[in-house]
Amino acid sequence: MTSLLPSLRSLLCAAVLAAPLLAAGQAKPTAKAISPDLFGIFFEDINYAADGGLYGELVQNRSFEYSPSDHGGWHPLTSWDYLHDGYAMGSVSVESAAPLHANNPHYVQLRVENPFQKGLGLKNNGFDGMALKAGEKYDFSLWARVKSGAAVPLLVQLRDKKDKVLAEITLSAQAAGWQQYRATFTAPAAEPEASLVVLATGKGVVDLDMVSLFPQKTFHNRPNGLRPDLAQVIADLKPKFVRFPGGCLAHGDGLDNMYDWKKTVGPVEQRVAQRNIWNYHQTAGLGYFEYFQFCEDIGAKALPVVPAGVSCQNSGGSWRIGGVGQQCIPLADMAAYTQDVLDLIEYANGPATSTWGAKRAAAGHPAPFNLEYVGIGNEDKITEGFEERFKMIYAAVHAKYPKMQVIGTVGPSPKGEDYDKGWTLAGQLNVPLVDEHYYEKPKWFLTNNRRYDTYDRKKPKVYLGEYASWGNTLFNAVAEAAYMTSLERNGDVVRLASYAPLLAKEGHTQWNPDLIYFNNSTVVPTVNYYVQQLFGQNQGTDYVAGVVAPPAGAVADTTVAASCVRDAKTGDVILKLVNASATAQPFQVDLSGLKGLNMAATRTVFTGDKDAKNTFASPNTVMPKTAAYKAKSRFSYEAQPYSLTVIRLRGKR
Template identity: 60%
Template sequence: MRKLSYATLLLMLLTWLPTVAQQKVSSLKPKQISPDLFGIFFEDLSYAADGGLYAELIQNRSFEYSPADNRDWHSLTAWKYQTDGFGYGTISVETTAPVHSNNPHYVVLNVEEEGQKGVGLENSGFDGIPVKAGKGYRFSVFLNVMSANPLPIAVALVDDKGKELGSSTFTATGHGWKKYTEQININFDDDDARLVMLVKSKGKVGIDMVSLFPTETFKHHENGMRADLAQVIADLKPKFMRFPGGCLTHGDGVANIYRWKNTIGPVEQRTDQRNIWNYHQSMGLGFFEYFQFCEDIHAKPVPVLAAGVSCQNSGGTWRIGSTGQKGIPMDEMKAYVQDVLDLIEYANGSVNSTWGSKRAAAGHPAPFNLEYLGIGNEDKITGLFEDRFRMIYDAVHKAHPEIKIIGTVGPSPNGEDFDKGWKLANQLNVGIVDEHYYEKPQWFLKNTARYNNYDRQRSKVYIGEYASWGNKLFNALCEAVYMTNLERNGDVVRMASYAPLIARIGHTSWNPDLIYFNGTRVFPTVNYYVQQQFAANSGSEYLPDVITLKGDQATKDTTVGVSCVRDKATGDIILKIANAGNNAVSGVAQLGKIGAFPGSAMLTTISGDMQAENTANNPDAVLPKSTAISLQKNWSFTVPAYSFSVLRIKVSRVK
């Protein structure tokens, strides 16, 4: 027998070890789970877009506010006619010759005497305009000089006493609308600044699309996102993002249905719209920006379009079984279905296609790789809905069989619409259906077996909106217990997203939310940190029978949830133990089953008083804490009451 060298033996051993790991993992009979399990849902409510994620600092920048948005609003809401310094003139809102017909309102300023400072406009932003010393802000405006002479213009950011924080000057010339852009550099911090634009000589001028952006937006996009808020969202590591909303999508009546084509192209040509949540959408954050943001945070885009009907709660009838649902007239449905098909072309079409060329013209010649498309949201399953949904579904499925269509089964986890929605999905063989539920935290503990017996041969499930009623640690832990069971059923639950995502403090339309913010700060909830741990530590395989809880009662106690998954991309094994009960829980993880493992690993824990809550006044009440711990073949553990623990183990990678 030939004698083998030490090097040869070492090479054989290294080759053999992954095989052993493969065999040991295989002995666990791993279950494949969705690669897109945990993501986010963005809806423009609670000032999530304008005044929120969209970085525009001017409120009502194009003078399109009206009492239809809010009974107390008008074209000059958030604006003040500025005549300090003994100047005077007249101001009016007109629509005769706008920058674009989609943006009809503009201001005409006639300066009869400029006085010592000039005459103009002041904007208060969204609860003030926050600015930072040493930072730059990009100002732009469309002006139409209607008088004979050029007009000197001064633009400044000032504090509440009129002190100048930074300024710039330029000259507006010639008839017709022209866009002017200036950078304002700030010398002092202020959380409550105002933008002032003054005409410094006699004359008449049209004013529209007054805009102010920080130069440092997220990923430095010109029409971009608020950097700090976007980064907190990105830090969730979501696998997908659903947008632009739920109820927002199908709107308050047919005329208010969200039309994606109104949200693309130059911002001055987009069509503003009343928000179903009783404020205004500038559409500056439109479908191009949504797709781009998804790309920036490495999340798959999941746009949702109305199923040809408006919200059943239209007209203010916000109750289960409301009858405000209206349908797009059938003679208009062919055009609406084409709009849906055009969206797919806009996202995925070549630069030579009609709508792909518009995407390219916006600065993105490469496709956005759209994979999912939602049709409908929490709709009442009526004949009106079914007829229109079938038309859209059949057309999309025929033209784009590669697109995974997501249907809807109403607003609740059970009931008439739920049953009818599932019946329709089964008839059409819809690939995925969207279930929603907002419930008490105890509901999540009592329903941890919800998906155990779902038929694996029918539609997969997207839990598009779910949350327990509250942002306390107990709420987040009940959600964590529930989420361990989503992992266990990750073969039938394809996606899940907590909702709503973000809310501006002082303007919340719905509670609870995952992230709160004001003009200067962002406040992640405890629920946020739980969601973050699941998304950042997701797996591609569920490994059963690795974790065993001690004691018969512990295994039956629905206040405890455990999960073990493997991430194929890294080879890591991730254990999750959620305890929403008032007693510590002990158990054993049989790490020997997963193959070769290191002597230590990182343990991250979220724990505290069950009533603890992260707020603006106490934003760090509960935070994840990580520490390195030693591991053994049979790792014994005890997790405290009201805690969530995540153990990530670096294992020899299995090919």
């Protein structure tokens, strides 16, 4: 079969589109090439996905930059408690004169008049506590500046939730200018709700900033890295690409809140923190360099999305009276903004001798990241202002980087005015791909299984950038699985697809449903996650029609769905059989036209009660189960109710 693939990859049988599930034996299997990057992931800092989540930092508000604009009632000392044990005398204040860096304008000043042995200082409880693991090492650092002329001793402690000291280290702040001080703790015991304490134990005045506690054990042991268990669960999806930094986060809540990639690279103390559109704060500790590095670590392509010169149309809560709506960068400033986009591509792909390539190299990555995709805009309202600015950015990128796969946008819904206008604009400009978004009920996914069958193959291709059914039950997941078979079937026009949102922290969600829920110590993949994982781990290079036939009398769009793909690299053939009904359904499989297969296969079944879900109380309620399976060249397979079955047959070598 391997020698047959080149000719099969060039075939596109019209019958495949008209009747996706052909009766076995009606026609010889026909194959068409599908996107090698079909299933990936969408990352946005929503639901505390970054700070307090994937990003490894344990200290909340480490640079004292929280403000009421981030969240009602917040201020620079949010998440910090002032400690003055015993009879210690002094004060704490937030200052901004001569800061560590202009991008990081606030710091804390401790003025110690009399320490009375115990001293005074600050305690940070992290993001719902700091989860420490027994025996693991944690790197502490802070920047300090002594204002009194004499050295100021600093006592740094890890405490448990009852305020018992677990470990402590003494440092001495001596410099009259800003200087970084470091130490390493080893956690003596597991503590899910630890805190960090910094006490000045000598008389004097000392300024503190960028107080950090970071686990040494991060994903791939990267400095300033990612929480390993959460990152690994994402990596286990085997995504072919990672979209970042969002979503609505990308184009922001007004022009001053647009995500500026340049403000997220370089030393962390020089990055620009800002208000998160989802009503909290983003430190930019997880910035563009870390995104690119994570993509490389998990073998996924990077897909950054930049604003199209306009802010979110919902800026200022425009659905409410007094909202500001979509704002546009002034045309006089668009040349500079467009250059920022070009600089991003240079940062990713330029040689280490180039201006922005050198900045990437300085961060520790001399080699290019080999960026192939860049998105311009995110589900924007297609106004005249948007169109004018999109054209300017697209023309500049296409002229300088003609091979770059630019992704346009067609609004937030699967139809409507913005959808139609976006597609028209993309067609006029011959944009390579457009970004479709939709969140719908499970029934929608079942009844729209043929959505892409009739798309014009000559028009721009599709990136299904955000989609999900409204819920985290098994029925939701199975409905999504049925729809994903249609994405494989139409993998020649749907080039990329990603479920959204990806992450949600317990007690801090702005959006449901999500793919992965977590708290400081536990990660709970949803049932939807396992569908994405099964498709991600079983992607193919070619869709093969004429292999699977539906049950007699079944309505393929509402009860069952199936796909057959082949991986040209291994010769493996993968069948995905979906039954979204309450009764078992028999599928007919005919593999006789596919040569070079080992019938000793593996079968993974994902099934359970229709309303079953994985929760923090029962994280493993529904799990895929894999076992050996003996296939035949022709066989009937009875799919269980509410199930996804994946049968993988190995190519002979």
